[in-house]
Amino acid sequence: MIKRSFLGLVKPALQYNLVPDSVQEIPVPRKVVLLLKASANGGPHGTLKVGDSVKTGQRLCASPDSTEYVISSVTGTISAIAPYVGTLAEKYTAITIDAGGQDEWDDEFDKTPSLDTALKFFQFAPGNPCFKPFADPEKTIKTIVINGLDEDLLLTANQQAVQNEAAKIKDGIGVLKKITGVDRIFIAVPETLVQQASTTGAEVKTVNAVYPNSLPHMIMKDVFGQVVPAGDTLDDAGVSFIKAESVAMLGTAFKTGHLPVTKVLTVAGKNGSTMNVKARIGTPIKDVLRACNVSVNDRDRLVLGGPMRGVATYSEDLPLEPGTDGIVVQDEADSAQVTDYPCINCGECIRICPVKVPVNMLVRFLEARLYEDAAAMYDLHCCIECGLCSYVCVSRIPIFQYIKLGKYELSLIETAEAANE
Numbered sequence: 431m432i433k434r435s436f437l438g439l440v441k442p443a444l445q446y447n448l449v450p451d452s453v454q455e456i457p458v459p460r461k462v463v464l465l466l467k468a469s470a471n472g473g474p475h476g477t478l479k480v481g482d483s484v485k486t487g488q489r490l491c492a493s494p495d496s497t498e499y500v501i502s503s504v505t506g507t508i509s510a511i512a513p514y515v516g517t518l519a520e521k522y523t524a525i526t527i528d529a530g531g532q533d534e535w536d537d538e539f540d541k542t543p544s545l546d547t548a549l550k551f552f553q554f555a556p557g558n559p560c561f562k563p564f565a566d567p568e569k570t571i572k573t574i575v576i577n578g579l580d581e582d583l584l585l586t587a588n589q590q591a592v593q594n595e596a597a598k599i600k601d602g603i604g605v606l607k608k609i610t611g612v613d614r615i616f617i618a619v620p621e622t623l624v625q626q627a628s629t630t631g632a633e634v635k636t637v638n639a640v641y642p643n644s645l646p647h648m649i650m651k652d653v654f655g656q657v658v659p660a661g662d663t664l665d666d667a668g669v670s671f672i673k674a675e676s677v678a679m680l681g682t683a684f685k686t687g688h689l690p691v692t693k694v695l696t697v698a699g700k701n702g703s704t705m706n707v708k709a710r711i712g713t714p715i716k717d718v719l720r721a722c723n724v725s726v727n728d729r730d731r732l733v734l735g736g737p738m739r740g741v742a743t744y745s746e747d748l749p750l751e752p753g754t755d756g757i758v759v760q761d762e763a764d765s766a767q768v769t770d771y772p773c774i775n776c777g778e779c780i781r782i783c784p785v786k787v788p789v790n791m792l793v794r795f796l797e798a799r800l801y802e803d804a805a806a807m808y809d810l811h812c813c814i815e816c817g818l819c820s821y822v823c824v825s826r827i828p829i830f831q832y833i834k835l836g837k838y839e840l841s842l843i844e845t846a847e848a849a850n851e
């Protein structure tokens with residue numbers, strides 16, 4: 431595999447939104463849908479049944495020994511349980527809960543901070559914090575970086591947390607230290623949020639607020655001077671990233687004894703306006719859009735996430751997930767349509783790629799489904815998934831989507847090979 435450095439970095443002039451919007455809380459929906467991942471160790475299950483009553487904050491899993499779970503965001507009754515297939519064929523169970531009035535809080539969550547508690551209750555928390563590497567004997571995490579910038583343009587959930595919830599982040603840092611035993615904690619923020627970040631107790635690092643500098647691999651390179659080798663994870667480098675929103679939520683949860691059941695996200699409408707809203711996890715997208723007075727017509731584009739890295743989706747019935755930082759609606763007339771035009775070797779994608787992947791060659795191999803060659807010869811694993819190549823491609827080739835599909839297909843091949851060894 432070719433391992434390329436970040437030398438020759440080209441800085442695109444795409445600025446993050448720096449002024450966080452205020453947050454409007456939208457009403458509890460009549461029903462929520464929670465997507466429960468298929469458990470690696472679990473098959474069909476019987477713990478959950480239609481008609482079961484659930485409380486707010488209740489941990490729901492397929493079977494007692496299942497590794498996957500969701501946290502109910504409302505008090506109510508399970509009205510449907512159905513299989514659901516995600517964007518890249520991930521298998522889920524969709525649990526629909528009819529909300530029934532006032533919240534009645536489940537009391538299983540123990541407020542004493544510990545790694546076991548974090549693993550048992552915070553996997554489904556806003557921002558998808560991941561504590562598994564801290565429990566993995568093969569990983570040694572010595573540094574935690576709190577990301578105070580969102581990882582896409584337009585989105586401001588994390589900037590909002592730093593600006594308005596620095597005290598909660600400070601509480602969360604105290605919890606993080608107890609849970610993980612890691613004392614070396616940094617917070618990475620744009621220049622405009624240094625003052626608020628400095629009250630959290632973490633060591634402040636400044637990020638130049640130009641896309642894609644907020645992506646963890648870029649922060650590692652620009653702020654810490656460490657290039658993570660292609661194919662390695664940040665955990666392999668001994669660093670764990672966690673979003674500012676997740677840290678604020680940790681602080682609040684261990685203070686109040688209530689698990690987090692809401693998510694802050696940015697909604698960008700067709701006229702380019704943005705607003706930040708807080709909604710119960712599992713709220714159907716259409717309810718979020720209605721509360722923001724954003725309409726979606728046939729052939730408009732609905733994107734979950736931000737404009738550079740988000741995933742276009744086909745239905746407003748999909749639920750808000752813990753990792754959904756934004757919803758972007760683009761008018762049909764303003765949406766750049768992808769094409770099946772061939773690459774014309776203009777080189778724009780290579781010039782803008784922050785890790786200098788030979789994208790023009792890579793995309794040829796991905797289009798031909800030669801995934802192993804794409805990884806071995808054309809740096810598929812070097813890609814940090816910023817989406818800039820798709821953004822500039824004059825032939826409008828959906829390069830970013832090819833890359834995501836390629837990595838997914840390769841992971842299936844590698845899993846199958848490992849199983850056969």
Ligand code: SF4
Pocket residue numbers: 779782783784785786787789812813814815816817818819820830833
């Ligand atoms: S998405 Fe494209 S531009 Fe971004 S790192 Fe990957 S190959 Fe480079």
Ligand code: SF4
Pocket residue numbers: 772773774775776777778779780789790793822823824825826827829
């Ligand atoms: S920007 Fe598009 S057309 Fe130009 S070299 Fe890259 S893939 Fe080919």
